[in-house]
Amino acid sequence: MAKVKVATIWLEGCAGCHMSFLDIDEAIVELASAVEFSRSPITDIKEFVPVDVGIVEGGVGNTEEEEVLKELRANCKILMALGDCACFGAVGAMRSSFSKEEVLRRGYIETESTCEGKIPGPPAVPALLDQVKPANHVVKVDCYVPGCPPEAGAILYSLKELLAGRIPVLPSDMMRFD
């Protein structure tokens, strides 16, 4: 049987969801025989190729992240949001009650350890969006694994469902927002 192709991206998140994926321990051996990773922070491959499953960690907070997410969507058949940031915005969205200007001023000028700070901007770094959005507010998302980070068991459950040809929906007792 041909291996299922998977690509993962890491947007406005902490990499904790990718780490939690590695916490599936020995199950990774079995998974490796069924799955092939292309672009991913784990493989360090940067180019997108068409895949079966795309996995997004992190919220969408700047123009680059928006572009990367759209590119993944265009290249995958099924898109999975992994973790609270991709599902809800979560940690990155803490800034969403404030204006972009306030956030940048606080971060680059007013922080206690900063002297003569300067706010960076395009083209050096991508421009911030007004708010940090969950993945499904930017592109169509097919399934969700919330959690901060999601437990390894919830990730494994969802991947196995996908391999079995089903769209995973986490049962209530596997749901966690923290």
Next chain:
Amino acid sequence: MKEITLTINGKTAKGREGDTVLEVCEAGDIHVPTLCHLKGITDVGACRMCVVEIEKERRPVPACTYPARDGLVVQTHNEKLEKYRRQILELMFTERNHLCAQCVASGDCELQDLAYEYQMDNVRYPYSWPALPLDSVNEHLVIDHNRCILCGRCVRICDEVVGVHTLDFGYRGWKDTVVADLNQPLGESSCISCGACFQVCPTGTIFSKNGAYQGRPEEYRKVSSVCPVCGIGCKIEALVKDNRIVRIDSPDLTGKRGVLCHKGRFSPLYQNGERVRTALVRNRRGTLEPRPLSKALDLVAGKLADIKARYGASSIAGIASSQASSEALTAFKELMGATIKSELIDTLDGDAFRAIARGERDSKAKPAGLKEPLLEEILKADAIVLVGADPSESHPVAGSYIARAARQNGAALIVIDPVHNAFQYHANLRLSPRQGKEAVVLDLLSRAVIEKTSRSRPDGTERIATLLKDIDVSRDSKQAGVRADDLLEAARVLSKARRTIFVYGDGIMRHDDPAPITSLLNLATVAARPGKGGPRLIALTPGGNSRGARDMGLASSSQSVAKSLKNGGVKALYLLSSDDTIDPAQLSAMSKGVEFMVIQSSHLPPAKTKADVVLPSPRWTEARGKYTTLDGLTRTTSRIIRPPRGMKTDAQILSEISGRLKK
């Protein structure tokens, strides 16, 4: 009430007339999700989680406010309703900030529980991200409006159960928020910090400063106990982690004696000063130094025996705080009375008892007819007379009862107090006599009530009428500082009332002047309805176990021991402070001229206190103990947390001293 039969999800369900559809569902074990509903307070249908379909209704209706009727056909779960509920949850999550990973309530949140139940793994609506303020001015509580779902539980509990009605909704539509009073910070409002709002908040909006981020509910151990801080004896449930109390709840907030106050809910979460963990003995350089307990007890027993041999038993005085448990007080009485044979035994609030005892003795009322009612009688009264007491400070839970009786039951409230009293705002009438003229006003009121009462008069009226025959309302009211019209109006209210209850406090419990209590007993006697159970009086005595100490005869000496100390002749003083905090001025006055002083206390006395030996007491949360409430109920506290290693109970220490002296 008439039984009714409904059809719920195709099955027969029984209820009673007056039930809501939700109540019938709950009685029949049919789970309907709720958020704003809370048993014991009015349902308002704010959250819409409990929507159900009812045959012949055009759209889904909230089960919590829909009156159940005979023959209703109800559907609680189907695809459409589940879709609506999930939609409602998503709307709630996107309206404000409900990102669980950043929230103090995560793991202990009813909104989160429902999101899990409904497998809400994403939200389809745009977030509105309002930047709402966070109010942290209150000493114990924080309100983070960003977490609020406007269920209104806090508003209703504050109004209906606590009776203060500090919280309500302000603004409209999108801007709707819970506000305190006229939009003051909570810490500057009429809030009494009882914490009921915090206990009922289904999200992380209202939280306690000292209990925040201490762990998750599954890590806590629950201990049922009773709060002995004032004489009301509220039941509490403490949540403990690593031998630390992180939270105190009421086990039955909306039930009988369920409301707590800040003293029971929050004060055990804080240390009040430095703990005494071991016995301390003053050394030659004048500083207190740790000493093994048995050595310190040897020293105390030796000193007491020596002073008794030199100056006699009457040179040794003992004063106990009535915050101590009955076990401790019994052992204290045993030590001072049976063992040392001193007559100088008293409690710190002994003057209050002497005032009551003298007041009763001088009264023309038959003391046998005086029954102390249960605190709950306040809620059954149609007239309440509050004399020299501000329960909002001393006994906030009694204050809740009075406010509820006045606001909800329409009871007439008459406040008689020379000084500012928080209850004057709830009062129909406020009489403000000149300081020291309370007795005159009460006598005038008795006189006016006797004149207004045409119906059959209660026992004792004739004797009291004779006593008061020479006073005159219009003539004498002026010199007492009140208006004659007000007195006559108060008399009219009392003569019409069917159940009047009199609540009095330390404002008139003065050892040197029993007259106000005598006059109050007389007034209660003439205002009672014959055949309705006699006069009802509640004394808001100051200590948590005042009633226990009084019943034990601890303050039966006719004169306060503190006064004897002033007169000299006392060589040794044993002060059982237990877990009380004693006023430093009172403490230094007591220790003056004493040769040897022992303080048994949970916390170090102020640095300047002349104590030769300090013995350790457990805090009330650390020992099992019996207490008698001010209305005569016996309550037993549990050991919620472990005391410091090797610490003995107050009673054990006192008995060990007795034992040493008897040898």
